[in-house]
Amino acid sequence: GAVVSQHPSRVICKSGTSVKIECRSLDFQATTMFWYRQFPKQSLMLMATSNEGSKATYEQGVEKDKFLINHASLTLSTLTVTSAHPEDSSFYICSASPPFSSGGALGTDTQYFGPGTRLTVL
């Protein structure tokens, strides 16, 4: 259990284009998902908290208009990098937490991570 998928795993795009990354919880429903960014040899940096049915909460310094987040269902959140530039190149990772009501063996406080998406902007 607690499988989170991301698509695509790798994307290369030209500067100025927009890129959409999908994050899905495959075997549980997630009212909250998180988006992180990771630079080489550095730890994870939280970008935003995605809440199903409401607006995302962005961390300080993260541009809301640059990184659009949509959490349209209990199993899907999307991150769109708009007008991407080379400095947006990074490893983007999402995570999801099972809701309290899921019960079972899944930790309700635990975030389960997707495999990540490598974005390269030329």
Added chain:
Amino acid sequence: EDQVTQSPEALRLQEGESSSLNCSYTVSGLRGLFWYRQDPGKGPEFLFTLYSAGEEKEKERLKATLTKKESFLHITAPKPEDSATYLCAVRGGTSYGKLTFGQGTILTVHP
């Protein structure tokens, strides 16, 4: 503000040489301390959640322990496939579910 410091930054072991990784933390109202393993180019893989001082959890060659100020990840008789970056994170009572991560410990196990 929640803070997490991991040490050492890097650790090289011979196969079979047991050791420990440290995670020191300050948090307002601990709601959980988490250990993850991350392989290059992949997302973090969940290992353990600890909630209160004195708690211990084990999985194969790994054992995680927790005190009021730090957590240890003990690795017994490691194998080369245990080589990875190990991340520690905390969730505080005022964090609204957010995790604060340490910088990680890069573990290399030589055969």
